[in-house]
Amino acid sequence: MFRNGATLFALSATKRWGKERRRTSFLMDFEKLHREESGRILATLIRLLGDFDLAEEMLQEAYAVALQKWPAEGTPANPRAWLVSTARHKAIDRLRRGQRFERKAEEIAKAAELAVQPESGREEQMLSDDRLRLIFTCCHPSLPMEARVALTLRTVCGITTEEISRAFLVPVATMAQRLVRAKGKIREAGIPYRVPSQEELRDRLDGVLLVVYLIFNEGYLASSGDALVRRELCAEAIRLGRVLSGLLPQQAEAQALLGLMLLHDSRRDARVSAGGDLVLLDEQDRSLWHQEQIEEGTKLVETALRHGAVGVYALQAAIAALHANAKTAKDTDWPQIAALYDALLRTHASPVIEVNRAVAVAMARSLEQGLALLDELEQREELGEFHLLPAARANLLRRLGRKPEAAEAYRHALTLATNDIERRFLRRRLAEIEYLSEAPD
Amino acid sequence: MQYLMLIYHSEAGFEKTSETGLAAIYQEYGQLREELSAKGKFVGGNQLLPTTVATTVRVREGKRVVTDGPFAETKEQLAGYFLVNADDLDEAIAIAARIPSARNGTIEVRPIAVRGKAVQA
Numbered sequence: 043m044f045r046n047g048a049t050l051f052a053l054s055a056t057k058r059w060g061k062e063r064r065r066t067s068f069l070m071d072f073e074k075l076h077r078e079e080s081g082r083i084l085a086t087l088i089r090l091l092g093d094f095d096l097a098e099e100m101l102q103e104a105y106a107v108a109l110q111k112w113p114a115e116g117t118p119a120n121p122r123a124w125l126v127s128t129a130r131h132k133a134i135d136r137l138r139r140g141q142r143f144e145r146k147a148e149e150i151a152k153a154a155e156l157a158v159q160p161e162s163g164r165e166e167q168m169l170s171d172d173r174l175r176l177i178f179t180c181c182h183p184s185l186p187m188e189a190r191v192a193l194t195l196r197t198v199c200g201i202t203t204e205e206i207s208r209a210f211l212v213p214v215a216t217m218a219q220r221l222v223r224a225k226g227k228i229r230e231a232g233i234p235y236r237v238p239s240q241e242e243l244r245d246r247l248d249g250v251l252l253v254v255y256l257i258f259n260e261g262y263l264a265s266s267g268d269a270l271v272r273r274e275l276c277a278e279a280i281r282l283g284r285v286l287s288g289l290l291p292q293q294a295e296a297q298a299l300l301g302l303m304l305l306h307d308s309r310r311d312a313r314v315s316a317g318g319d320l321v322l323l324d325e326q327d328r329s330l331w332h333q334e335q336i337e338e339g340t341k342l343v344e345t346a347l348r349h350g351a352v353g354v355y356a357l358q359a360a361i362a363a364l365h366a367n368a369k370t371a372k373d374t375d376w377p378q379i380a381a382l383y384d385a386l387l388r389t390h391a392s393p394v395i396e397v398n399r400a401v402a403v404a405m406a407r408s409l410e411q412g413l414a415l416l417d418e419l420e421q422r423e424e425l426g427e428f429h430l431l432p433a434a435r436a437n438l439l440r441r442l443g444r445k446p447e448a449a450e451a452y453r454h455a456l457t458l459a460t461n462d463i464e465r466r467f468l469r470r471r472l473a474e475i476e477y478l479s480e481a482p483d
Numbered sequence: 484m485q486y487l488m489l490i491y492h493s494e495a496g497f498e499k500t501s502e503t504g505l506a507a508i509y510q511e512y513g514q515l516r517e518e519l520s521a522k523g524k525f526v527g528g529n530q531l532l533p534t535t536v537a538t539t540v541r542v543r544e545g546k547r548v549v550t551d552g553p554f555a556e557t558k559e560q561l562a563g564y565f566l567v568n569a570d571d572l573d574e575a576i577a578i579a580a581r582i583p584s585a586r587n588g589t590i591e592v593r594p595i596a597v598r599g600k601a602v603q604a
Binding site (some may be wrong): 182184230231232233234236238242 | 484486569570571572573574575576577594
């Protein structure tokens with residue numbers, strides 16, 4: 043995924059005219075630097091300049107200077123520090139020229155302050171702190187949730203506004219406006235650029251983890267939109283999860299979330315067939331699961347549980363780990379999974395968890411017991427529109443050989459499901475049942 | 484930055500509070516004000532009389548329209564305000580969380596607009 047449209051355009055233009063191979067190799071290194079470091083450099087500039095837009099603009103200018111100077115003078119030993127320093131000086135010039143009359147005094151003062159600020163001595167430490175600060179700012183609870191998600195993707199991950207709007211299926215102008223409003227609120231409401239104090243950290247971290255998990259789910263569960271963009275969302279969420287668990291190693295829930303995402307993502311190649319059809323867990327080809335991700339995820343979950351994590355991510359990750367480590371669907375430790383769903387239900391009740399728990403009970407004890415639980419849920423009004431409930435009932439009825447009732451439940455689920463892949467799956471199951479019930483035994 | 488903290492609570496619930504309960508709440512308010520004042524963070528603040536004595540005024544096409552009661556009928560009513568100095572929104576939120584009415588009512592935190600730096604909606 044391209045980090046920044048404008049510079050890449052400049053890059054490809056330069057590429058077209060570039061004659062020497064040396065130049066091509068320089069550009070490849072430059073592109074790599076641009077891709078891998080822009081997020082961190084931007085984070086540092088936002089701290090120094092206290093302004094998202096100014097930081098973005100100045101970074102672009104610094105890249106433009108680098109493109110002119112580095113091929114002739116050689117790439118500096120520490121390109122990141124060079125870019126930060128160049129962007130900072132560009133900002134000082136810009137602020138001194140201050141065009142907006144009413145803010146002129148303020149900008150001159152800011153320029154003076156910037157000019158005397160020493161270059162940081164503890165550079166590496168400052169840089170990783172900057173990323174963490176930026177994440178907490180973008181995920182501030184006073185911003186609307188959709189703005190938190192968009193701003194994190196744009197600013198921390200460096201994904202273009204066009205790509206974010208494609209991933210969330212909203213017009214580019216709407217997404218651009220959402221980002222402008224969010225940045226405006228950060229500035230006007232005085233949202234600080236800071237890692238919260240120790241006593242606030244737990245609460246605020248929950249909010250950050252939720253944003254990361256939403257980004258992951260958007261990539262993992264969304265039915266429509268560009269498949270490549272969706273996969274990239276999962277990868278970005280995992281990358282964010284790594285940053286958080288790396289920078290906050292003592293926060294067990296952050297480790298658990300990373301583990302949960304890795305375990306889900308390990309099944310990415312098995313959960314959709316070549317024809318684009320949904321494949322349920324018990325029918326997936328387990329040789330397609332990514333073992334190294336399962337191992338890493340499982341280790342993270344074990345560590346998190348040992349450190350006392352009992353939150354929504356830790357419990358879900360423990361369930362995912364039990365599934366991922368079962369050699370075959372039959373080997374799945376359903377009693378343990380049912381117990382974990384019981385625990386989840388006590389603290390984080392939701393329709394999805396209710397239905398999943400009933401399915402786990404069906405597998406651990408008996409299909410009838412699971413079905414009885416689902417029948418109970420059907421009585422609840424608030425679950426009336428929830429398509430996974432009739433879908434789960436249909437599946438249990440099918441396994442029990444109660445075909446007409448199963449078909450009826452599949453038809454009910456089809457009236458509620460909106461996701462194309464899920465609808466295709468439900469229709470396939472319904473067709474199978476109708477065919478089987480008509481065929482003579 | 485200056486932040487206005489609009490303190491909302493249920494007037495019906497407040498009226499039912501016992502004498503000793505009220506005394507405890509006022510004492511807690513007093514302590515918070517003193518503490519904020521000592522740090523130079525308290526700019527001003529007052530309790531308001533209930534919405535039963537509120538008057539709403541509008542001028543429409545040059546005509547004054549005066550009605551009884553508050554601007555909006557809601558479950559919680561504006562009961563008072565604090566105007567504070569805070570370094571940033573997080574400090575303002577921390578102060579708002581210590582206002583006694585935050586426990587059973589709601590505090591709305593609004594940054595004060597500075598001329599030439601007005602909010603772009």
